[in-house]
Amino acid sequence: MSKNILNYRDHGGVKAEKFYKTTLFQGNYLMLGLNCLEPGQTQPLHDHADQDKFYFVIEGTGLFTIGAETTEVGQGGVVWAEAGAPHGVKNQGSERLTILVGIAPPPK
């Protein structure tokens, strides 16, 4: 397959101590990655002062916090964390949570 094309199913994984994250593509302006959270795993609340970020829920359900607001989001949900907005996610469900993530500009 092309170096510019992949399927997320070939890039999932499990990391016991925290959660699994991998970079799918990265250019000068955008980083695209995959996050996989097993039931009970959490990405703690954090922010990026000068980077916009989105999450797209591919599989599972996550409890997403953006600023002061926490919302359960399932498959097909798009979550937006504009630069400076604190954000995080917890998998309180019983199946793996798989999320496509983009950060612009990419982490240095």
Add this chain to the structure above:
Amino acid sequence: MSKNILNYRDHGGVKAEKFYKTTLFQGNYLMLGLNCLEPGQTQPLHDHADQDKFYFVIEGTGLFTIGAETTEVGQGGVVWAEAGAPHGVKNQGSERLTILVGIAPPPK
């Protein structure tokens, strides 16, 4: 629902003369949108000199061209068009093609 959270299903559409596109979120660094191509519809080959772009296939199948290479990509496919790479897509299938799209930095 939050102004930072939506489901792509609430944002699809049809545009007869070309294809349907809508902006989901836009910040200073990233624009996130949805493209819906009915069977037979095409996004002609084009490029963005100073913007990275990705496509994520949510539903359907598309014939994606990146540079000189054309590949059929189905649900779960991630297509990367780094700044300067010519890219386009045609829906040659029999069902709607729904794509999440991100461009960084956003179009002016």
